[in-house]
Amino acid sequence: MIIRNAAISPGHSRDVQFLKGRITRIAAELQPEAGEDIVDAGHRVLLPGLHDHHMHFLAYAASLGSVDCSHAALQERDALADHLASRLPKPGDRLRATGYHEGDEPLIDRHWLDKISDTVAIRVQHRTGRLWIYNSAALSALGLDSSANATRSLPEGVERDEQGQLTGRFYHVDDWLRQLSPRSLPDIELASYTLASYGVTGFTDAGPDNDNDSRLLLKTAQQDGQLLQRVLLMGQASLNFSDDDFMQLGACKIYLKESALPDFDELCKLIKIQHARNRPVAFHCVTLTELHVALAALGECGSHRGDRIEHASICDDDALAIIKALGITVVSQTNFIAERGDRYLATVAADEQRFLYRAKAFFEAGIPYAGSTDAPFGNANPWLCMQAAIQRTTPSGEILNAAEALSVEQALNLFADEPAKPGGAKRQLKVGEQADYCLLNADWASVSALATATIPQVCATWIAGELVYQSATLTV
Secondary structure, three states: OEEEEEEEEOOEEEEEEEEOOEEEEEEOOOOOOOOOOEEEOOOOEEEEOEEEEEEOHHHHHHHOOOEEOOOHHHHOHHHHHHHHHOOOOOOOOEEEEEEEOOOOOOOOOHHHHHHHOOOOEEEEEEOOOOEEEEOHHHHHHOOOOOHHHHOOOOOOOEEEOOOOOEEEEEEOOHHHHHHHOOOOOOOHHHHHHHHHHOOEEEEEEOOOOOOHHHHHHHHHHHHOOOOOOEEEEEEOOOOOOOOOOOEEEEEEEEEOOHHHOOOHHHHHHHHHHHHHOOOOEEEEEOOHHHHHHHHHHHHHHOOOOOOEEEEOOEOOHHHHHHHHHHOOEEEEOOHHHHHHHHHHHHHOOHHHHHHEOOOHHHHHHOOOEEEOOOOOOOOOOHHHHHHHHHHOEOOOOOEOOHHHOOOHHHHHOOOOEOOOOOOOOEOOOOOOOEOOEEEEOOOHHHHHOOOOOOOOOEEEEEEOOEEEEEOOOOOO
16 A cells, blocks of 8 residues: 655655555655555645553443543532433443542442432442442342341452441452453444544553453454554563564553552562563552652662553652652653643642643653553543643643643654653654554644644554554545
């Protein structure tokens, strides 16, 4: 295939040819082979395909079939009740909702959900991903509605009230819940196609529970043509497999929780074992305490090429200096400013707000820094994340720490890194490279106005030279 008149950089349009999944020629004008397909880009921008450096793919796929409760207005209980009630299926069916946050209201429980329906099994996921709330019908589907519940041994994280009855709240027990309710696969094909429509040609699945069964599931989906993207798979300490062109082994994911931090010596032992396998570690850090614990452990063990901090939601100057000294990478989500920024301004101490979702500080310190969406806990469209990195505007229009704003060029590069080297060298459109790219329905002038204009739309995406997404604006 030849893509004609592709704007590969400002002021420079070229013809790009690819064959067998690789770019073979780039020139001012190329002559096609007999029967070769031609796409006229019309001087629109052609970029390397985007790689989302931190998301949760299966959860994202499930969210597409769920009721979205992320709008700020739904923090008000009456509005949430009306929202859920208007989307109830027939009695005996199930309703899955995501993105819930209580705001200033009391946290909902099973009794509150029972008032919406006692015949539909309702389960609601908190936007942090750390909590599920089930109504009584959903508990019954798990076999947890018997009179023995008060004395039955249940894992830590299953909440009971003062009478010993289940509240319907489950904290950090997703694996246990899956054992009680066999996993039904979400619409992987729809999720993958939606990502392709954003120009995403690869993603890092950052699930801490990913194991070899997870790898097999995703690999099978790739082989069946349902999952289009290349995958870097993080996961459990035991996760191990050989890389291929479409799936690579990622870091050992270490999910720190400030309320239940691991024994420091055991944490260091885990890090050393993974490093001895030539495998990096990736720390989930959304509080300052979690971040400093992770950095202390890496300081004790020594860092390894590819070690990462995920989120770095709040990062003070001391932590910034340690990150630089250790030579580790930060992968974060500026899209949360656009999605949750007002909540941060209301709940985070004023003297700490300048440490929230920093970006420019990492660039200026020479710390490798890359972008991600954390979908489904954030919007899966990377272009919104790029725009938020430039604007840093909350939903109400407030600016959250303008000093951390990135330039358009910096923001465009947040998703352009090699999957295993976030924040490192950017992928290029050059001969011999993988034919993974996206064509925007915009010229460079429009893309350069990302700071003020609406985000550009993707009109075509190729993965390994195959056209996997095409909008109505493109003719082949």
